Amino acid sequence: MAERPIELKTTHRIIIGDSRRMEEVEDESVHLMITSPPYPMIEMWDDTFKLLDERIDKAWERMEAEGDEKKREGYVREIYELMHENLAEVWRETYRVLVDGGIACINIGDATRSLNGVFRLFPNHSKVIEHCERIGFVTLPYILWKKPTTKPKYKGKGAFLGSGFLPPNAYVTLDCEFILIFRKGGPRRFEPHDELRYASRYTKEERDGWFTQIWDVAGARQTHPEVERRVAAFPEEIPYRLMRMFSVIGDTVLDPFLGTGTTTEVAIRLNRNSIGYEIDESLLPVIKEKVGKLNATLTLRTLREDLYRGPGEG
Numbered sequence: 001m002a003e004r005p006i007e008l009k010t011t012h013r014i015i016i017g018d019s020r021r022m023e024e025v026e027d028e029s030v031h032l033m034i035t036s037p038p039y040p041m042i043e044m045w046d047d048t049f050k051l052l053d054e055r056i057d058k059a060w061e062r063m064e065a066e067g068d069e070k071k072r073e074g075y076v077r078e079i080y081e082l083m084h085e086n087l088a089e090v091w092r093e094t095y096r097v098l099v100d101g102g103i104a105c106i107n108i109g110d111a112t113r114s115l116n117g118v119f120r121l122f123p124n125h126s127k128v129i130e131h132c133e134r135i136g137f138v139t140l141p142y143i144l145w146k147k148p149t150t151k152p153k154y155k156g157k158g159a160f161l162g163s164g165f166l167p168p169n170a171y172v173t174l175d176c177e178f179i180l181i182f183r184k185g186g187p188r189r190f191e192p193h194d195e196l197r198y199a200s201r202y203t204k205e206e207r208d209g210w211f212t213q214i215w216d217v218a219g220a221r222q223t224h225p226e227v228e229r230r231v232a233a234f235p236e237e238i239p240y241r242l243m244r245m246f247s248v249i250g251d252t253v254l255d256p257f258l259g260t261g262t263t264t265e266v267a268i269r270l271n272r273n274s275i276g277y278e279i280d281e282s283l284l285p286v287i288k289e290k291v292g293k294l295n296a297t298l299t300l301r302t303l304r305e306d307l308y309r310g311p312g313e314g
């Protein structure tokens with residue numbers, strides 16, 4: 001038997017602000033976190049990290065000006081560590097706001113890049129695991145999201161070039177991203193026969209297809225292809241599955257890197273409450289349009305002042 005439709009009024013808060021400090025969210029008030037942060041060492045996010053942390057901006061400038069290869073390498077390491085320290089502030093806040101037994105799902109990809117003359121892997125997924133374990137999260141088995149295959153790379157140049165069939169200098173293509181899964185403490189506890197939990201059940205087919213390590217989900221864009229590409233939006237299917245797997249109807253779901261509002265949109269559809277943080281105010285019209293047309297109650301505000309109060313919100 002699949003999830004039963006249930007009449008429930010849910011609330012959806014969009015906060016235009018920095019999720020490294022989630023002052024608006026009370027301790028132990030969130031049941032599930034689903035997010036996809038900016039990926040460290042992926043070029044499209046360089047400026048975001050430089051804006052978030054002056055130390056990254058400075059280290060980058062010094063790296064570019066530095067003549068000595070060894071010292072440049074030091075800056076590469078420093079920048080990578082600082083990017084993850086910034087993300088870890090959000091993971092720390094997430095730990096604070098999650099209930100006991102609450103789950104955090106983090107979609108992240110590793111990065112390959114030539115820096116300081118060396119083509120290499122920056123294994124973002126393992127850095128996130130290290131940080132989350134240090135914070136106190138329990139690491140659970142993760143999912144490999146198999147992306148539609150991109151072109152194989154040779155020396156980071158996007159193609160195999162002339163020697164594409166000659167060993168040994170080609171690299172494996174990064175065609176999977178990670179969906180890391182963490183829990184705060186032990187499993188969540190429910191009263192026997194909890195009505196909302198039972199109404200949230202998944203089918204056998206859903207269970208067999210979802211609780212497996214490799215997901216083959218197309219990265220299809222939904223409503224705003226250009227913006228969704230710019231912020232690397234995930235397809236609705238990702239938060240849809242995770243919400244059905246790790247939350248029950250009426251729960252509160254948080255996305256601290258909301259982007260275009262995909263998580264909120266799915267939460268509305270699945271009768272979960274939601275909170276989303278997004279630092280880039282220019283995304284607000286897309287978020288409003290995406291979630292507004294679904295007749296949600298929204299509270300949109302910056303860290304400084306209320307921007308918008310949806311109908312019915314006190």
Ligand SMILES: C[S@@+](CC[C@H](N)C(=O)[O-])C[C@H]1O[C@@H](n2cnc3c(N)ncnc32)[C@H](O)[C@@H]1O
Binds near residue numbers: 048234235283
């Ligand atoms: C990979 S995108 C998220 C895409 C989203 N999953 C979607 O489907 O549209 C990451 C987002 O995090 C935002 N961001 C980066 N640092 C932030 C921070 N400290 N607080 C809040 N938002 C942040 C970026 O502006 C960007 O929109």
